[in-house]
Amino acid sequence: MNIKNLIALSPLAFLVACNNPNQEKKEMSSTPINYPQTKTVAHTDTINGVVVKDDYRWLENDTSTETVAWVDEQIKTTQNYLEKIPFRDKLKKRITELVNYPKYGSPFKIGDYYIFAKNDGLQNQYVYYIQKGLDGKEEVFLDPNSLSKDGTVSVELAGSSKDHKYIAYILQRAGSDWQELYVMDVANKKQMSDKLEWVKFSGASWYKDGFFYNSFDKPTGSALAAANEYQKVYYHKLGDAQANDKLIYEDKKVKQMYYGVYSSEDERYWFLDKSKGTGNSDLYFWDKNNASQKDWKQLTFDYSSRTGVIDADGDNLLMITNDGAPNNKLVSVDIKHPEKANWKTLIAERPEYIDGVTAAGKNIFITSLKDVCSQVEQYDYTGKLIRKIALPDIGTANGFGGEKDVKEVFYSFTSFLYPPTIFRYDIASGKSEVFRTADVKFKKEDFETKQVFFASKDGTRVPMFIICKKGTELNGKNPTLMYGYGGFSVVINPSFSPSRIAFLEQGGVYALVNLRGGQEYGEKWHEGGMLLNKQNVFDDFIAGGEYLIKEKYTSSNYLAIQGGSNGGLLVGACMTQRPDLFKVAIPMVGVMDMMRFHKFTVGFGWIDDYGNPDEAKYTKYIHAYSPFHNIKDGVKYPATLITTGDHDDRVVPAHSFKFGARLQAAADKANPALLYIEKQAGHGAGKPLSKTIEELTDVYSFIFYNMGIEVK
Numbered sequence: 001m002n003i004k005n006l007i008a009l010s011p012l013a014f015l016v017a018c019n020n021p022n023q024e025k026k027e028m029s030s031t032p033i034n035y036p037q038t039k040t041v042a043h044t045d046t047i048n049g050v051v052v053k054d055d056y057r058w059l060e061n062d063t064s065t066e067t068v069a070w071v072d073e074q075i076k077t078t079q080n081y082l083e084k085i086p087f088r089d090k091l092k093k094r095i096t097e098l099v100n101y102p103k104y105g106s107p108f109k110i111g112d113y114y115i116f117a118k119n120d121g122l123q124n125q126y127v128y129y130i131q132k133g134l135d136g137k138e139e140v141f142l143d144p145n146s147l148s149k150d151g152t153v154s155v156e157l158a159g160s161s162k163d164h165k166y167i168a169y170i171l172q173r174a175g176s177d178w179q180e181l182y183v184m185d186v187a188n189k190k191q192m193s194d195k196l197e198w199v200k201f202s203g204a205s206w207y208k209d210g211f212f213y214n215s216f217d218k219p220t221g222s223a224l225a226a227a228n229e230y231q232k233v234y235y236h237k238l239g240d241a242q243a244n245d246k247l248i249y250e251d252k253k254v255k256q257m258y259y260g261v262y263s264s265e266d267e268r269y270w271f272l273d274k275s276k277g278t279g280n281s282d283l284y285f286w287d288k289n290n291a292s293q294k295d296w297k298q299l300t301f302d303y304s305s306r307t308g309v310i311d312a313d314g315d316n317l318l319m320i321t322n323d324g325a326p327n328n329k330l331v332s333v334d335i336k337h338p339e340k341a342n343w344k345t346l347i348a349e350r351p352e353y354i355d356g357v358t359a360a361g362k363n364i365f366i367t368s369l370k371d372v373c374s375q376v377e378q379y380d381y382t383g384k385l386i387r388k389i390a391l392p393d394i395g396t397a398n399g400f401g402g403e404k405d406v407k408e409v410f411y412s413f414t415s416f417l418y419p420p421t422i423f424r425y426d427i428a429s430g431k432s433e434v435f436r437t438a439d440v441k442f443k444k445e446d447f448e449t450k451q452v453f454f455a456s457k458d459g460t461r462v463p464m465f466i467i468c469k470k471g472t473e474l475n476g477k478n479p480t481l482m483y484g485y486g487g488f489s490v491v492i493n494p495s496f497s498p499s500r501i502a503f504l505e506q507g508g509v510y511a512l513v514n515l516r517g518g519q520e521y522g523e524k525w526h527e528g529g530m531l532l533n534k535q536n537v538f539d540d541f542i543a544g545g546e547y548l549i550k551e552k553y554t555s556s557n558y559l560a561i562q563g564g565s566n567g568g569l570l571v572g573a574c575m576t577q578r579p580d581l582f583k584v585a586i587p588m589v590g591v592m593d594m595m596r597f598h599k600f601t602v603g604f605g606w607i608d609d610y611g612n613p614d615e616a617k618y619t620k621y622i623h624a625y626s627p628f629h630n631i632k633d634g635v636k637y638p639a640t641l642i643t644t645g646d647h648d649d650r651v652v653p654a655h656s657f658k659f660g661a662r663l664q665a666a667a668d669k670a671n672p673a674l675l676y677i678e679k680q681a682g683h684g685a686g687k688p689l690s691k692t693i694e695e696l697t698d699v700y701s702f703i704f705y706n707m708g709i710e711v712k
Helices: 065-082 090-099 498-504 521-526 535-550 566-577 603-610 614-623 655-667 690-708
Strands: 044-045 051-052 108-111 113-119 125-134 140-143 152-161 164-173 177-183 190-200 204-207 211-214 231-237 245-249 258-263 269-275 281-287 307-313 316-321 329-334 344-347 352-359 362-372 374-377 385-389 396-399 409-413 418-426 434-436 447-455 461-469 478-485 509-512 559-565 584-588 639-645 673-678
Touching: 051 614, 065 655, 065 673, 065 690, 090 498, 090 690, 108 639, 140 374, 190 211, 204 258, 211 258, 231 258, 245 258, 269 307, 281 307, 281 690, 316 352, 329 352, 374 396, 447 535, 461 498, 461 535, 478 535, 498 509, 498 690, 509 535, 535 559, 559 566, 566 584, 566 655, 584 690, 639 655, 639 690, 655 673, 673 690
Parallel strands: 478 509, 478 559, 559 584, 584 639, 639 673
Antiparallel strands: 044 051, 108 113, 113 125, 125 140, 152 164, 164 177, 177 190, 204 211, 211 231, 231 245, 258 269, 269 281, 307 316, 316 329, 329 344, 352 362, 362 374, 374 385, 396 409, 409 418, 418 434, 447 461, 461 509
């Protein structure tokens, strides 16, 4: 599902709903919804003695005429419902006003040039600009908005050549994970002839006059649903046809494995990373200066750790690893004696989780987490501390990367009430200065953030951030939106969302729960919410809701929950386990059929975190929380808006289709159960801003409307 990128959430991804706390609840129209007729085809599987019912399996065929027609009817039903919400246009207007400001990405240096991303305000996609030196004139380098009328083509820069002449970029269409790779000449801003297809989960690691990339064979059947197997790594030489690319690595005996090959900055080393999924991996290296080394040499074994190379320094490799250090440590490895017994610890494990390590200007930057907030330190290559870097507030810092010869780096900082700001950092002096700020039109002083801790079902202390208007009355009537993820080692850091302000302005509450399953407190926190501990994640979220009700921030009539992807599973599991606790549920692009997740596209990679439902030790446990299989007839479930995209080939839309069909058929009819299906949209990455605004408007409107609240 993803490590950082899946869930590299845009500032618009976190939602919150609010109102005047003294406003009395209004009754909605009780007109029943006429859902589309959904046929059932009786089907059961018996897996290790567990009977698994699946009467909506026909909806897995995403290209069938029958499924396409059903999707169109579901879209029509949902739109008819949303169009009747009287304040929908008012919300859209305010959200649009709030997101309409210039937004920047951190610049990065490539030779004499700097490249950065910028959105003027309401552009569907960020535009890449280039300038010679920091004082040079900025010019458009690459504009994705020119590649499609509806803004559904997105672009991401993938890697630059070591001589700084070329940069590769990734193009994705309609939110699909399938990628196309192209190359630009930096100085001339000219696209080269290179075009690579059927690329997935890849960058472009340059070596000499070409680069390494990852690819799968062209799928048979549905390109958006068929299993992706036997990944390969190729080397593409600039100017060659893709058919001539050199196969660097494959394993014909293992059909479900991820690979990655990259080279060191000095091009002396190649590195190979092999992973069964999103968890631990095995690491190999190849010293290209050593004529006697004819193949890869293994550094880590048995998929027992997560280890990555930060930099190569002569005969030494600087690596971050959780081997024997659940919170991570930095080690130096002499390639002449690479055995683990000879590894030298440069920066030891600490009580705080080391969330990131970068190198720039022959310095190392360590970002660790103190109760989910960033702390950054600068070290030399011997592990000696140079300084702690002062950050402007409690929040999240990212960046600090660069080549060995740079004198400065850039980093961004953000928090719930601190719009993303880019800082320029002098490596020698340690001086930070503001480079670019975000001019968001809101009154920061009207709001406050607090972090609380509550006890989960098993007594574990779980952190939660609460953001609301200063002076909010704790009377149990504040509409509250609780967000969580809880899986795949993903840390959900404090971040700013302009759209959230539209609701905070009206006096509501937003709560972010840092659940087990992430790595907010290191690998032990992750392990506490994975495999046969997955129920802990749901217990944490439920306990968070109970805390908010106990402290009178809200009540079950005003509590909404939301999560996406693995967070969609979270919402689906919690609403089926505790339907009485929540008024509204927003499961987004969720993994809802836990008995078949591993049979589509790259779902096999999630077995690391979930376990394999076909293995006896997991079958009963997974079936017991699988959202689709735990909907019961006649139960009053929360008002539910299930979101997905027709081009989602990460978590295929069949998960949401089947969950929605079952919920519409089985649930008590007091609350709506609607499918919000976006066409020309995928798992979330690359979604055009216009679609994001529409979705946010509809989600917020649905929450307020089903709480009986009139938005001012």
